[in-house]
Amino acid sequence: MATIVFDRITKTFSDSKKGGLFTAVDQATFEIKDKEFLVFVGPSGCGKTTSLRMIAGLEKQTEGNIYIDGQVVNHVHPKDRDIAMVFQDYALYPHMSIEQNLSFGLKNMKIDKSIIDEKVAYASKILGLEKLLERKPRELSGGQRQRVALGRAIVRDPKVFLFDEPLSNLDAKLRVQMRIELAELHQRLGATIVYVTHDQVEAMTLGERIVVMNEGKVQQIASPQELYARPQNMFVAGFIGSPAMNFIPAYVRSESELKIGEAIFSIPEDRRDYVRAYVDREVMFGIRPEHMVIDEHGDVEVTVNVFEHLGAENLLYFSFNHCSVIAKTSGENFVKAGERVKMTLQMQKMHLFDIDTRQRIG
Numbered sequence: 001m002a003t004i005v006f007d008r009i010t011k012t013f014s015d016s017k018k019g020g021l022f023t024a025v026d027q028a029t030f031e032i033k034d035k036e037f038l039v040f041v042g043p044s045g046c047g048k049t050t051s052l053r054m055i056a057g058l059e060k061q062t063e064g065n066i067y068i069d070g071q072v073v074n075h076v077h078p079k080d081r082d083i084a085m086v087f088q089d090y091a092l093y094p095h096m097s098i099e100q101n102l103s104f105g106l107k108n109m110k111i112d113k114s115i116i117d118e119k120v121a122y123a124s125k126i127l128g129l130e131k132l133l134e135r136k137p138r139e140l141s142g143g144q145r146q147r148v149a150l151g152r153a154i155v156r157d158p159k160v161f162l163f164d165e166p167l168s169n170l171d172a173k174l175r176v177q178m179r180i181e182l183a184e185l186h187q188r189l190g191a192t193i194v195y196v197t198h199d200q201v202e203a204m205t206l207g208e209r210i211v212v213m214n215e216g217k218v219q220q221i222a223s224p225q226e227l228y229a230r231p232q233n234m235f236v237a238g239f240i241g242s243p244a245m246n247f248i249p250a251y252v253r254s255e256s257e258l259k260i261g262e263a264i265f266s267i268p269e270d271r272r273d274y275v276r277a278y279v280d281r282e283v284m285f286g287i288r289p290e291h292m293v294i295d296e297h298g299d300v301e302v303t304v305n306v307f308e309h310l311g312a313e314n315l316l317y318f319s320f321n322h323c324s325v326i327a328k329t330s331g332e333n334f335v336k337a338g339e340r341v342k343m344t345l346q347m348q349k350m351h352l353f354d355i356d357t358r359q360r361i362g
Helices: 048-056 098-108 113-127 142-154 172-189 200-206 224-229 234-239 269-278
Strands: 004-014 021-032 037-041 063-068 083-086 160-164 192-197 209-214 217-222 246-254 257-260 263-266 282-287 292-294 300-309 313-320 323-330 340-345 351-353
Touching: 004 048, 021 048, 021 063, 021 217, 037 048, 037 200, 048 063, 048 083, 048 160, 048 192, 048 209, 083 142, 098 113, 098 142, 113 142, 113 172, 142 172, 172 200, 192 200, 200 224, 209 224, 209 234, 217 224, 217 234, 234 246, 234 282, 234 351, 246 323, 257 282, 269 351, 292 323
Parallel strands: 037 192, 037 209, 083 160, 160 192
Antiparallel strands: 004 021, 004 063, 209 217, 246 257, 246 282, 257 263, 282 351, 292 340, 300 313, 300 340, 313 323
């Protein structure tokens, strides 16, 4: 397969509404490893799809170099980059059978029929399409059509697979099923896959590494575990995780004590060296909903404003230090709206951020 390198890539577009230029991708530098499943994630307009289209050659970068398999591809035509792209729109030929849809591109490349038959049979087998080859796209479900779109990419045996939000047109249950199938497909093919999504659940479940983008800038590149445990800034911390991380202003009384509202909390010993520079200063305290636990001996007493029972878990909404806060607890902990409860904050799981730079402290 292939490695892909972004070397100081910038892409600008003319902004007809405001005049001047709009920067879609700003000085992006990173490497996608051979056989890696890498996911771009971020809100709409963050630059993730533009980055994918530049790899494909459908957009030309304004600055910088793109390397595929060690070769600069700045001026290489999309058809010569040895990549295959799967879009959110299945883009199947409605008048052709599934077998014809799978083989169409190969026939245009003048590949020998025996090889085409072999590739179509292989793709059909690993995608479970063997009994559907004579059908037309209109006779298939959404998930089956997406498998055909995947098969059309697989038969080409490219260096790189590019996926642009391929599951966005599917219902929630089918999305879960297709996520599992995509993960298994990556294991079978051993391919380099670059995947774009706005859905953090897709990103966290599929990606070996994730590129988090916002406003054209790469915010952090890391494994799902690293992003969740050590987000580098408040944007990543708030974007990764559902419900999102809680952010509450706090005051550093000493390298060992943190004041939040009227409550005093002990700062874990392994964080004190980092906090020392912030003594007598305000910081932003971050804690994930699942790290706030109902406890009759807890440090904080709050009034529950809204209680949501979701089966295996409950969500509690309340105010703490004038901020709206969410706690995620076990489904066995039933609480009524208006009830006072005590909670323990798991301080070993806390996150601290500089209020001005919004970057992680330690």
